[in-house]
Amino acid sequence: MTQAIQSVPLGHYRVKHVVKSEVLKILTLRSTAITVGLTVVAGLLVTGLVANGQLHKFPGYYQGFDPTQNSLVGLIVAGLTGGVFGALLITGEYSSGTIRASVAATPRRPILLTAKIGVAAVAITVFCELLSFAAFFLGQAILSGGGAPSASLGSPGALRAVVMTGVFIALMALMSFGFGLMLRNTAAAIAAFVGIVFVLPLVMHGISEPDLRYVPTNILTNSIMSTVNQGGPGGVLQPLSPGIGLLLMAIYAGIALAIGGALFLRRDA
Amino acid sequence: MITAHSLTKRYGASTAVDNLTFEVPPGLVTGFLGPNGSGKSTTMRMIMGLDYPDSGSTLIGGKPYAELTWPLREVGGLLEAKAFHPARTARNHLRWMALTNDIPLRRVDEVLDQVGLSSVANRRAGKFSLGMGQRLGIAATLLGDPGVLLFDEPVNGLDPEGIRWVRHFLRGLAAEGRTVFVSSHLISEMAMTADRLVVIGRGRLIAETSVSDFVARSGGGTVKLVTPDLAAFTSALTAIGGNVSDGEGGSLTVEGLTSPQIGEVAAQGGLRIYELTPIIASLEDAFMELTQDEVEYRPSTMAGAAAAGAKE
Numbered sequence: 001m002t003q004a005i006q007s008v009p010l011g012h013y014r015v016k017h018v019v020k021s022e023v024l025k026i027l028t029l030r031s032t033a034i035t036v037g038l039t040v041v042a043g044l045l046v047t048g049l050v051a052n053g054q055l056h057k058f059p060g061y062y063q064g065f066d067p068t069q070n071s072l073v074g075l076i077v078a079g080l081t082g083g084v085f086g087a088l089l090i091t092g093e094y095s096s097g098t099i100r101a102s103v104a105a106t107p108r109r110p111i112l113l114t115a116k117i118g119v120a121a122v123a124i125t126v127f128c129e130l131l132s133f134a135a136f137f138l139g140q141a142i143l144s145g146g147g148a149p150s151a152s153l154g155s156p157g158a159l160r161a162v163v164m165t166g167v168f169i170a171l172m173a174l175m176s177f178g179f180g181l182m183l184r185n186t187a188a189a190i191a192a193f194v195g196i197v198f199v200l201p202l203v204m205h206g207i208s209e210p211d212l213r214y215v216p217t218n219i220l221t222n223s224i225m226s227t228v229n230q231g232g233p234g235g236v237l238q239p240l241s242p243g244i245g246l247l248l249m250a251i252y253a254g255i256a257l258a259i260g261g262a263l264f265l266r267r268d269a
Numbered sequence: 270m271i272t273a274h275s276l277t278k279r280y281g282a283s284t285a286v287d288n289l290t291f292e293v294p295p296g297l298v299t300g301f302l303g304p305n306g307s308g309k310s311t312t313m314r315m316i317m318g319l320d321y322p323d324s325g326s327t328l329i330g331g332k333p334y335a336e337l338t339w340p341l342r343e344v345g346g347l348l349e350a351k352a353f354h355p356a357r358t359a360r361n362h363l364r365w366m367a368l369t370n371d372i373p374l375r376r377v378d379e380v381l382d383q384v385g386l387s388s389v390a391n392r393r394a395g396k397f398s399l400g401m402g403q404r405l406g407i408a409a410t411l412l413g414d415p416g417v418l419l420f421d422e423p424v425n426g427l428d429p430e431g432i433r434w435v436r437h438f439l440r441g442l443a444a445e446g447r448t449v450f451v452s453s454h455l456i457s458e459m460a461m462t463a464d465r466l467v468v469i470g471r472g473r474l475i476a477e478t479s480v481s482d483f484v485a486r487s488g489g490g491t492v493k494l495v496t497p498d499l500a501a502f503t504s505a506l507t508a509i510g511g512n513v514s515d516g517e518g519g520s521l522t523v524e525g526l527t528s529p530q531i532g533e534v535a536a537q538g539g540l541r542i543y544e545l546t547p548i549i550a551s552l553e554d555a556f557m558e559l560t561q562d563e564v565e566y567r568p569s570t571m572a573g574a575a576a577a578g579a580k581e
Binding site: 008009010011012013017018020021022024025028029030031092093096097098100101102103104105106107108268269 | 314318320341349354357368
């Protein structure tokens with residue numbers, strides 16, 4: 001048993017202390033390994049399947065073919081598992097009660113929130129970038145190996161598409177993190193994420209002449225991953241430019257994080 | 270030192286904590302006593318800065334919790350049985366907590382050793398029994414070697430050995446000069462652990478007193494006396510103001526006198542004592558009496574009987 005009570009040192013806890021702690025938290029959870037592993041496997045598996053499906057077509061098929069987009073489009077699946085990861089990062093704390101320990105350890109909630117969102121954003125973005133590059137190289141290897149047209153990072157728009165795809169999927173995961181902050185429940189947060197990102201567009205198809213250009217999955221495939229202008233004449237809507245598309249997704253994620261963050265600051269832990 | 274001043278917390282229409290004012294001084298174990306649902310946990314969460322009060326305030330050593338510079342080095346709190354992620358190991362749970370307050374990581378192994386969890390430090394905490402979970406929670410409170418400690422129902426789910434350990438442990442912390450605030454709905458537990466009591470019911474303060482005063486206020490308690498010298502004891506004890514009645518199995522029940530007083534009588538009169546037992550149930554009676562109208566949840570038949578008895 002401790003004999004004398006230590007006096008409290010000078011200074012105070014800062015964002016850097018909470019950042020170290022949050023990094024350790026992410027690294028010491030099995031759900032991290034599971035969701036990250038699942039994201040890699042699912043993302044690259046679908047990438048391989050999509051690329052493989054583009055091989056051995058008749059020559060005319062490759063008119064306007066976009067090898068970059070074809071190597072990245074499998075990552076939409078990674079957007080799904082990435083969203084689950086983003087939500088779990090925060091809802092896991094609520095379901096286990098860890099959030100109370102976190103708030104008690106660092107009661108200035110803006111500091112805690114800043115560290116939490118910052119660590120989540122950096123970790124998710126780094127991971128999504130690595131995955132995006134991996135998918136690109138895998139896809140191109142399969143395409144060129146099978147004799148189909150392929151691209152390199154030097155091809156027009158390719159590097160932009162790969163980098164932006166990583167950022168975009170990271171933003172989707174962060175939007176899900178925002179839902180997690182708002183709803184504090186794993187099932188509810190994942191349902192909200194999947195509902196808005198993947199189900200809502202299907203529902204919108206029921207509307208006559210829906211404008212789907214603002215839907216995350218559509219921005220991702222048609223604006224971010226694409227390096228070929230797919231807009232055409234005759235009423236086909238021109239996709240958003242990559243920059244506008246990415247900005248829009250950043251706004252979506254920002255709104256979810258802002259609402260979730262505001263509730264986190266106000267509510268009882 | 271913990272202080273609560275006019276603390277009030279409402280959930281919709283119901284008031285969980287109602288204008289509560291009390292003090293928890295250092296160097297003593299202060300018991301926080303009240304029936305289930307009386308607002309003990311809510312009060313503790315407000316002290317720890319987790320819940321925001323609707324009005325009033327709580328201070329730790331004169332400062333609101335949120336303004337503490339190194340909270341874990343100033344306050345340790347065990348507020349729920351399992352406030353850790355089940356997939357994380359005990360050691361990693363304590364390590365992330367230590368990092369938030371720049372506490373040296375060697376403290377993690379020290380506190381694990383202190384609560385007897387060293388051998389399972391690398392096991393996932395989700396696999397822990399309730400008792401081991403409580404020990405991990407207690408280890409977490411000690412990480413920063415804080416001067417103020419709060420424990421919400423720390424003996425819940427513990428076996429007798431564990432209960433004894435916690436009791437001894439809490440007394441040890443207070444003996445080192447720390448402020449120890451421990452809640453319980455078990456008055457018998459508090460009678461053995463606490464020096465002072467803060468008693469609440471339905472969120473309102475009922476009593477803030479020492480344990481002995483609390484007993485005295487409720488009529489002094491009774492002592493069970495087993496002796497073959499029934500008549501001699503009865504007259505001698507009645508003579509010094511005791512109220513003696515026949516108990517079960519040929520024993521006497523003495524009201525208004527303490528065990529030492531009865532022992533003195535025996536020594537002076539050369540009377541034989543086979544057994545002398547202060548009856549702790551009187552403390553429970555006192556508690557029941559005080560909280561009679563303050564219990565939020567009780568069976569309707571009891572409530573009906575109480576209402577009929579009170580002619581409300």
